[in-house]
Amino acid sequence: MNLYESNTIEFKTKFSDQIVKEIVAFLNTDGGQIFIGVNDDGKVVGAQEIDKTLRSISDVIGSQIEPSPLDLVNCEMRTFDALPVIAINVKRGSAPIYCIKKYGFSGLGCPLRVGSTCREMTPEQINNRYKMRFYNDDLLVSSPTNLRELSFLTLKNYYSNMGYSLNENSFETNLKLINDKGQYNVMAELLSDNNRFSFIFVKFEGLNKASLSQRSDYGNKSILFAYDQMINRIKAENICFSDTSVRPRIDKYLYDIDSVDEAVVNALAHNDWSIAEPQISFYSDRLEILSHGGLPRNLTREEFFRGITKPRNAALMKIFSDLDIVDHTGHGVPIIVEHYGREAFDIQDTYILITIPFNQEVLAKIQTNDNQYNNSETNEIGKAILAELVLDPLVTAEHLALSLKKSKRTIQRYMKALQEKGYIERVGSKKFGRWKVLK
Secondary structure, eight states: OOOOOOSSEEEESSOOTTHHHHHHHHHHTTOEEEEETBOTTSOBOOOOSHHHHHHHHHHHHHHSEESOOTTTEEEEEEEETTEEEEEEEEOOOSSSOOEETTTOSSTTTOEEEETTEEEEOOHHHHHHHHHHGGGSOOHHHHSBOSOOOOOOHHHHHHHHHTTOOOOTTTHHHHTTOBOTTSOBBHHHHHHSSSOSOOOEEEEESSSSTTSEEEEEEOOSSOHHHHHHHHHHHHHHHOOEEEETTSSSOEEEESSOHHHHHHHHHHHHHHOOTTTOOOEEEEOSSEEEEEEESOSOTTOOHHHHHHTOOOOSSHHHHHHHHHTTSSOSSOOHHHHHHHHHOGGGEEEOSSEEEEEEEOOHHHHHHHHHHHHHOOSSHHHHHHHHHHHHHHHOTTOOHHHHHHHHTOOHHHHHHHHHHHHHTTSEEEESOTTTOEEEEOO
8 A cells, every 4th residue: 555644644444433533633634544454663463344434434423413414424345456445535624613512612612723733722723713603604695774874883892802803994895794785784773873673681570571660771772881880780690698607608690690690692693683682581489591493494403502602693603703702612501401401492384492490498588588677768778768769789888878868878887787698798899899799
């Protein structure tokens, strides 16, 4: 056999689990061939257990690589020196990046072919290639908006804060804010400083929608800023109780904020905006995040729960990736499943509803504390102060005095009492610190 290992040739004496690494490396580079039945010196030793080996290779190609390379990899039987050899032919990948599913888009999961060896991609290489996956056209990009004049100061500021400088002459084209006909598209409107899309947070007093308590619309502005406002509101509602009887202190929250954050991001990135906007509903025992459109086309439920991403709004997802609103590990759904199980997801053809149940222990303590209050002026002032501190941990006594129409000395006296009773604590210095509500 007059071949030598190179950037496009790999020899294997027999099948092993390393085959998937070699295939992915060829997909991520310039393609190549893997010969099973040849040792490292190029000596033909013959392939063994051929049928079993072919089945194993088929399993690797069909289930262990993301995205699927079925059209890019094939096997054939060859004969060298009168001995059978299995040739795995790998074309250069049509997608910007491939990974070994069990490792995801990490260095270990994304090898490259360098000479006759496999090397792990650097985080920067993975990040750059991953973002290239989201340049494909989608409905948000192709559909024009009826608004003729849009401004993108917020979008530019977000990119600037990430260290990017957008070229005034080309950023609208590069970020796919203009469709093929030269019109601003729906995604451009979503990202513009002012738009017609709502992003609503609704709070109900009970277990259903019978009694509306609050309704806040964070929409009609860039979806980036709207997302930040929504997350800040959700964080403000996330009551924390601290057990100070142990060291270190144990903090218990009403809900896992990382799970909720992932759910909100997914609702924005995968929502079918042609149907309606996502909505966040806050009940007395749970938080619900509703997005429209169901699962993206060709994404199975099992792939969804494994964290495989096939975004409905690919160009928008790419911008979210640029701005680190999402990462490329595909861990969002698995995080929610880890904390709340698959039963948190109600997946239908036209919508996905994620339900985040509240921590029962925290709910019980909230109820206990509420029962301790009565209608006296003293307790009403204390409750008002706590509400203000939850929404703004940096609020000053001067601001509270103006807001609650009390003297500064009165506010300071109640805040001192709240500290002594373990309801709040000061984190950091008196001048530059913040307040933390403990219960």
